[in-house]
Amino acid sequence: MRINDRKLLTQLAELGVELRPATKLSEWTSLGIGGTTDLLRISNHESIPGLLQLLDENQIPHKFLGGGSNLLVEDGELPWVVLQLVPPQPDVVLEGHLAHVDAAGDLGRTVTFCAKHDLGGMEGLIGVPGTVGGALRMNAGAYGMQIGTYVREVKLYRAATRQIETLRGHQISFEYRHTSFAPDDMMLAVILELPSKPYNEILKGIRICNEKRRSSQPLGQKSAGCIFKNPPGASAGRMIDELGLKGLSVGDARVSDRHANFFVNTGHASAKDMLALIADVRERVQKGYGVGLENEVVVWNA
Numbered sequence: 001m002r003i004n005d006r007k008l009l010t011q012l013a014e015l016g017v018e019l020r021p022a023t024k025l026s027e028w029t030s031l032g033i034g035g036t037t038d039l040l041r042i043s044n045h046e047s048i049p050g051l052l053q054l055l056d057e058n059q060i061p062h063k064f065l066g067g068g069s070n071l072l073v074e075d076g077e078l079p080w081v082v083l084q085l086v087p088p089q090p091d092v093v094l095e096g097h098l099a100h101v102d103a104a105g106d107l108g109r110t111v112t113f114c115a116k117h118d119l120g121g122m123e124g125l126i127g128v129p130g131t132v133g134g135a136l137r138m139n140a141g142a143y144g145m146q147i148g149t150y151v152r153e154v155k156l157y158r159a160a161t162r163q164i165e166t167l168r169g170h171q172i173s174f175e176y177r178h179t180s181f182a183p184d185d186m187m188l189a190v191i192l193e194l195p196s197k198p199y200n201e202i203l204k205g206i207r208i209c210n211e212k213r214r215s216s217q218p219l220g221q222k223s224a225g226c227i228f229k230n231p232p233g234a235s236a237g238r239m240i241d242e243l244g245l246k247g248l249s250v251g252d253a254r255v256s257d258r259h260a261n262f263f264v265n266t267g268h269a270s271a272k273d274m275l276a277l278i279a280d281v282r283e284r285v286q287k288g289y290g291v292g293l294e295n296e297v298v299v300w301n302a
């Protein structure tokens with residue numbers, strides 16, 4: 001979708017929103033898949049209510065992009081614009097046990113910055129790409145921990161009230177790759193409350209998690225992490241592997257030979273290829289195990 005209206009372009013500039021026309025989302029997603037649309041980059045949280053009102057008034061649908069590491073975006077000319085926060089400098093400020101982090105902050109850098117100041121707990125998140133906002137939305141987690149455990153407060157734009165609000169941790173439910181935020185709420189910043197731990201000890205935990213990832217995941221390839229959520233008490237990857245589906249391909253979309261729940265783009269896979277592969281694997285698991293796998297990857301299609 002293109003924003004061409006002169007008046008609207010002026011209003012966006014007045015709000016301090018940067019417009020990057022005709023952006024290829026394949027360059028912004030870890031799968032390397034996605035069509036073209038206008039990207040609106042937001043440097044000032046306070047401009048968001050005005051921006052969304054303008055988009056509404058002009059009937060321009062939008063989606064919200066973090067680091068693009070859990071997204072499968074459809075091909076071609078996209079029928080919505082994409083909003084993205086620009087991280088401020090600095091994007092993490094510490095105050096005792098509390099880390100005040102902007103949602104646009106890089107998750108991995110946040111974990112290591114806190115570690116260097118003897119604040120631990122998030123070792124499992126090392127190696128999870130993307131932003132802190134995306135991690136909050138997805139309740140990212142690994143190796144027995146999840147980010148939600150450490151959330152004390154979230155500043156967000158609430159679509160329902162059209163205002164910027166603050167929620168306390170206990171007002172939000174964080175479940176396995178699911179949160180109680182409304183689909184069009186926008187995470188803006190978070191306060192994490194982290195336990196004290198000596199840096200050396202945190203580093204040991206980080207190294208163990210890094211090693212586990214290196215030995216089990218196709219880290220050099222384009223992926224979005226796990227495609228499916230694990231059903232209660234089972235492993236989606238194990239079921240796919242047991243059905244002999246590693247290496248199954250549609251075009252350049254392929255079930256990883258290393259980790260059966262990672263689907264990789266080995267060249268020029270389209271969203272159509274990846275969606276066909278996901279549907280095929282889901283059907284085979286349904287037939288083989290009677291289990292309906294649910295997507296962990298977020299699919300943006302019209």
Ligand SMILES: Cc1cc2nc3c(=O)[nH]c(=O)nc-3n(C[C@H](O)[C@H](O)[C@H](O)COP(=O)(O)OP(=O)(O)OC[C@H]3O[C@@H](n4cnc5c(N)ncnc54)[C@H](O)[C@@H]3O)c2cc1C
Nearest residue numbers: 064066067068069070130131133134135140141142187225
């Ligand atoms: C190699 C690899 C390994 C991975 N390992 C793990 C893992 O171990 N555990 C795990 O949980 N995930 C893992 N992932 C998936 C992914 O990294 C996480 O889900 C990550 O938290 C997504 O963050 P993002 O900023 O990239 O979000 P995006 O992919 O940009 O967006 C994901 C969803 O969050 C929404 N969103 C993003 N930012 C905001 C915001 N500020 N406000 C509101 N909504 C927002 C988007 O609209 C979208 O619906 C992995 C991915 C890769 C590529």
